[in-house]
Amino acid sequence: xxxxxxxxxxxxxxxCVDSLPGIFASMKAAxxxxxxxxxxxxxxxxxxxxxxxxxxxEYLGPEHQRHVDSVVHHYREHQRSVGQFIGEVYEGxxxxxxxxxxxxxxxxxxxAKGTSAAQSLIAHHGLxxxxxxxxxxxxxxxxxxxxxxxxALRALSLxxxxxxxxxxxxxxxxxxxxxxxxxxxxAYGYRSERELxxxxxxxxxxxxxxxxxxxxxxxxxxx
Numbered sequence: 001x002x003x004x005x006x007x008x009x010x011x012x013x014x015x016c017v018d019s020l021p022g023i024f025a026s027m028k029a030a031x032x033x034x035x036x037x038x039x040x041x042x043x044x045x046x047x048x049x050x051x052x053x054x055x056x057x058e059y060l061g062p063e064h065q066r067h068v069d070s071v072v073h074h075y076r077e078h079q080r081s082v083g084q085f086i087g088e089v090y091e092g093x094x095x096x097x098x099x100x101x102x103x104x105x106x107x108x109x110x111x112a113k114g115t116s117a118a119q120s121l122i123a124h125h126g127l128x129x130x131x132x133x134x135x136x137x138x139x140x141x142x143x144x145x146x147x148x149x150x151x152a153l154r155a156l157s158l159x160x161x162x163x164x165x166x167x168x169x170x171x172x173x174x175x176x177x178x179x180x181x182x183x184x185x186x187a188y189g190y191r192s193e194r195e196l197x198x199x200x201x202x203x204x205x206x207x208x209x210x211x212x213x214x215x216x217x218x219x220x221x222x223x
Contacts, residue, residue: 006219007156008100009149009181010131011167012111012118014048014189016093017125022079022086023048029082030075034067036060048190049169051112051137051145052076076117084121090188092208097130099212108133108152110165112145132156145171149179161222164215170199182222184214 013019024044031038039047039059047055056071097107108131111118115136122128133155135148153163160180165172168189176183177200185196185204193204202221203214 005106005156005158005162006104007106007108007153007158007163008215009108009110009152009163009165009176010097011049011165011169011172012109012113012121014168014191015090015166015172015186016109016127017087017089017121018189019084019087019121020045020048020190022083025086026075026078026083029078030056030071030073031059033074034070036064036067036071045190049112049145049167049171052114076114079117080120084117084124089125089127090208094127094130096208096211097127100215101130103212103216105215106132106156106158108135108156110145110148110152111136112148112171114138146175146178149175149181153179153181164218164222166205166211166215168196170195173199173201182218184211184218186211 010016024041027044028038052072053068057065057068060067101107109118113136115134118136119134133152135151135155137145137148153160163181165176165181165183166186167183168186169191173183173185173196182202185201187193187204187206196204203218205211205214
């Protein structure tokens, strides 16, 4: 571990990529495959940031828990073949990551998506070479993204106080806080600035290009 090394852990959906359209399409296909009505788009948006199994369990309700594993399977199949190709990288994200790396920061993805799905998505959008590690979750072994954050820290060979999380939901903020990592929220994703600050974000970037300034400020404050 380099004494003065620093890292930035990026969430994926809603932070680097606006993937909600593809996620909603895959969710609709998955629920219809088991004969269940899909949740509304706004419900899906509000649920962004949580692991699939927990999200689908909530949407299906107690009387349909037997469908959870099947819905997860159909969702992942649709994402792999169709859904991941729907959506766009937020304007300014490649330049932002490039600036941070140019300033000496190590970069990683820490997401509640499965690791292979996350790798496939960022590879499709040409972002894979911009990250030193891609860390996600598995369907059954992990309850939230905290372990993805710990994995990312290990991959970057950094202690928590030498890293900054960048994410768009309260789940990102709270998981980072539990791990001892300050979190910069992004208000262009799936939550408002007020929601992110209420969750404990130490700073909020209003645009992708604002991330660099906020990360550097937070890094300096936590040096």
